[in-house]
Amino acid sequence: QVDVVEAGGGLAQAGKSLILSCAASGRTVRKSVMAWFRQAPGKEREFVAAVTWNGDRVNYGDSVLGRFDVSRDYIRNILFLRMNNLHAGDTAIYYCNVDDDWSTVISGGGKYWGQGTQVTVSS
Numbered sequence: 001q002v003d004v005v006e007a008g009g010g011l012a013q014a015g016k017s018l019i020l021s022c023a024a025s026g027r028t029v030r031k032s033v034m035a036w037f038r039q040a041p042g043k044e045r046e047f048v049a050a051v052t053w054n055g056d057r058v059n060y061g062d063s064v065l066g067r068f069d070v071s072r073d074y075i076r077n078i079l080f081l082r083m084n085n086l087h088a089g090d091t092a093i094y095y096c097n098v099d100d101d102w103s104t105v106i107s108g109g110g111k112y113w114g115q116g117t118q119v120t121v122s123s
Contacts, residue, residue: 002026009117022096038092
């Protein structure tokens with residue numbers, strides 16, 4: 001069993017930054033892929049960013065490329081997402097995802113999900 005807990009959501013003004021964190025615990029987490037997804041009201045879940053356990057692969061969704069930065073504390077198994085230059089289109093529930101397989105995560109998400117954290121951007 002893997003426990004996944006997100007934190008750091010809230011309200012931000014357009015153009016500002018916000019940092020999310022995700023703590024994962026449980027078996028084999030240390031060498032898992034960790035990723036962020038988001039889902040806005042009335043829209044499908046969208047891939048945001050992913051990173052392997054050692055950082056040798058990093059990938060971003062097209063809508064956040066160049067604005068968001070994903071990083072990982074490999075010792076404490078904490079995933080971060082720094083969101084810069086936020087705009088209204090970034091308003092969504094952000095979910096953390098953990099899985100052993102990179103392709104599975106990139107294709108739409110792996111096995112373990114957090115409960116999500118709400119990010120609201122005001123214009």
